Amino acid sequence: METKEFAVNVEHLRKSFDGKEEVLKGIDLHIEKGKITFIIGFSGTGKSVLLKHLLGVHKATSGDVEVLGHKLSTLNHDQLIEVRKKFGVLFQAAALFDDHSVLENVMFPLNEHRKDLSKAEREQIASSRLKQVGLEEKHYNKLPSEISGGMQKRVGLARAIALNPEIILYDEPTTGLDPIITEMVDNLIIETHKSREGMTSIIVSHDLTAAFRLADYIAMLNAGTVLLYGTPEEFLASDNELVRKFVDKGIHRK
Amino acid sequence: MENIMNKTKEIINDFILSIGHFFYNTIIIETGKIGVFFIDSISWWFKKPYRWNEVIYHMEFVGNKSMIIIMLTGGFTGLVFTFQAWVGLSIVNAENLIGPTVGLGITRELGPVLTGLIIAARAGGAMAARLGTMRVTEQIDALEVMGVDAKNYLVAPRILASIISTPLLTAVFDFVALCGGYFLNTYILHLDPAIFLEKTRFFVDPSDINEGLIKAAVFGLFFSTICTYRGYYTKGGAKGVGDATNQGVVASMVSIIIIDYFLTKIIGMFKGHGL
Numbered sequence: 001m002e003t004k005e006f007a008v009n010v011e012h013l014r015k016s017f018d019g020k021e022e023v024l025k026g027i028d029l030h031i032e033k034g035k036i037t038f039i040i041g042f043s044g045t046g047k048s049v050l051l052k053h054l055l056g057v058h059k060a061t062s063g064d065v066e067v068l069g070h071k072l073s074t075l076n077h078d079q080l081i082e083v084r085k086k087f088g089v090l091f092q093a094a095a096l097f098d099d100h101s102v103l104e105n106v107m108f109p110l111n112e113h114r115k116d117l118s119k120a121e122r123e124q125i126a127s128s129r130l131k132q133v134g135l136e137e138k139h140y141n142k143l144p145s146e147i148s149g150g151m152q153k154r155v156g157l158a159r160a161i162a163l164n165p166e167i168i169l170y171d172e173p174t175t176g177l178d179p180i181i182t183e184m185v186d187n188l189i190i191e192t193h194k195s196r197e198g199m200t201s202i203i204v205s206h207d208l209t210a211a212f213r214l215a216d217y218i219a220m221l222n223a224g225t226v227l228l229y230g231t232p233e234e235f236l237a238s239d240n241e242l243v244r245k246f247v248d249k250g251i252h253r254k
Numbered sequence: 255m256e257n258i259m260n261k262t263k264e265i266i267n268d269f270i271l272s273i274g275h276f277f278y279n280t281i282i283i284e285t286g287k288i289g290v291f292f293i294d295s296i297s298w299w300f301k302k303p304y305r306w307n308e309v310i311y312h313m314e315f316v317g318n319k320s321m322i323i324i325m326l327t328g329g330f331t332g333l334v335f336t337f338q339a340w341v342g343l344s345i346v347n348a349e350n351l352i353g354p355t356v357g358l359g360i361t362r363e364l365g366p367v368l369t370g371l372i373i374a375a376r377a378g379g380a381m382a383a384r385l386g387t388m389r390v391t392e393q394i395d396a397l398e399v400m401g402v403d404a405k406n407y408l409v410a411p412r413i414l415a416s417i418i419s420t421p422l423l424t425a426v427f428d429f430v431a432l433c434g435g436y437f438l439n440t441y442i443l444h445l446d447p448a449i450f451l452e453k454t455r456f457f458v459d460p461s462d463i464n465e466g467l468i469k470a471a472v473f474g475l476f477f478s479t480i481c482t483y484r485g486y487y488t489k490g491g492a493k494g495v496g497d498a499t500n501q502g503v504v505a506s507m508v509s510i511i512i513i514d515y516f517l518t519k520i521i522g523m524f525k526g527h528g529l
Contacts, residue, residue, distance in 0.1 A: 057395060084401040087399055089396070093392060096393075097396075098387075112303075
């Protein structure tokens with residue numbers, strides 16, 4: 001029998017800010033290594049807060065988050081930084097450094113963590129990542145403000161995969177993009193995932209069409225808990241009222 | 255009548271309570287948070303990775319790019335201060351003391367304080383706005399998740415650069431202001447330049463210049479810490495960035511004026527002349 005290996009284990013995760021109402025009310029989630037997992041849900045259900053717990057940006061009020069075998073709550077600052085090197089993150093608005101050129105943005109994580117490489121080697125890796133996401137060389141020396149939103153996403157993705165991460169997280173990667181760019185980003189996600197053996201992709205999204213097209217697993221959050229976790233087929237077959245409502249609305253809108 | 259008394263009591267109680275809240279939240283809590291932020295940030299001066307390139311980059315921003323404005327302000331401050339000193343001293347026929355009056359006033363007080371205020375507005379405001387924008391556009395989060403400590407990369411070099419650059423700018427301010435004073439004394443008021451120079455040399459001690467430079471370094475530390483703190487913890491969008499910049503600059507300027515008094519007293523105690 002095949003044994004599943006998990007990249008992320010979330011156990012009874014609870015979070016409240018300043019002792020006020022809980023945003024996460026006991027999340028249990030096990031994300032399988034090497035698979036694409038979508039985290040979906042209505043707005044305000046705690047998706048982004050959960051993502052920030054996986055990154056160790058937020059500390060849990062109670063419960064545990066284990067990433068690649070490291071229990072984040074037990075790590076000191078330096079150990080947390082070591083774990084984060086294994087992550088790549090594509091932010092919703094790409095979060096590119098606006099005073100760095102496109103190439104410098106992609107070189108940034110390499111400059112920080114691959115000092116063993118020469119500058120030329122780092123530049124070469126950055127260029128190859130940019131080529132991989134389909135960005136033409138004529139844009140390399142432009143500032144992020146001089147390229148389109150779709151291109152910024154590509155650069156953000158190139159930067160996220162610069163260090164060859166084991167886990168890549170996407171925070172609302174297609175929100176606010178037109179259908180053509182959305183499809184392009186979806187294709188990039190799948191190509192990036194396939195290009196690296198064993199890479200785990202975690203995508204926080206509202207885009208159900210993409211979820212059903214790309215996901216191996218889908219976790220739906222509702223009111224700070226996991227309402228349903230399963231394959232796309234299990235989602236479509238679910239008779240849970242909220243799941244049905246979300247799926248019907250999401251698919252019909254497309 | 256009793257109602258009016260009760261209402262008055264209530265208003266006085268609320269007023270006292272609001273003062274208490276202000277002191278507790280703004281002075282004690284906020285000062286504590288800024289203190290922790292400062293210690294946390296400067297601990298990176300002694301830990302790898304060292305950010306010398308960033309320090310030099312920010313010194314160029316705080317220092318070089320402020321040079322023109324500092325020279326301009328210094329020159330005119332020297333001119334106006336010398337003129338006012340002449341107005342006052344000529345009443346008692348003590349024009350020969352214009353040089354030392356201007357020299358001591360500039361090197362010990364006006365130089366560091368005006369430089370601090372100008373740099374807090376120019377560079378401090380820019381620091382708060384920059385970090386605030388980085389916060390609301392998730393660039394700081396991006397740094398953190400890339401395994402780069404944001405305080406190490408963004409805050410510690412800015413504070414160090416400000417501590418180094420502000421005294422250097424103050425020295426420029428002092429020099430230009432004294433040149434302005436000399437010019438007014440010699441070419442506008444037609445007073446003896448030799449007396450101006452000799453009396454200044456006699457009364458202005460190197461320790462007076464040092465006092466101003468020490469003050470400037472402390473002002474650099476304060477405005478950069480306050481402004482980076484405000485920027486680092488910006489919340490909201492463009493409004494948040496605007497608020498952070500405004501609060502950072504105002505708090506820095508007020509702090510500089512208040513700290514100046516205490517620094518003057520402390521340095522005076524060391525020099526043996528008190529206040």
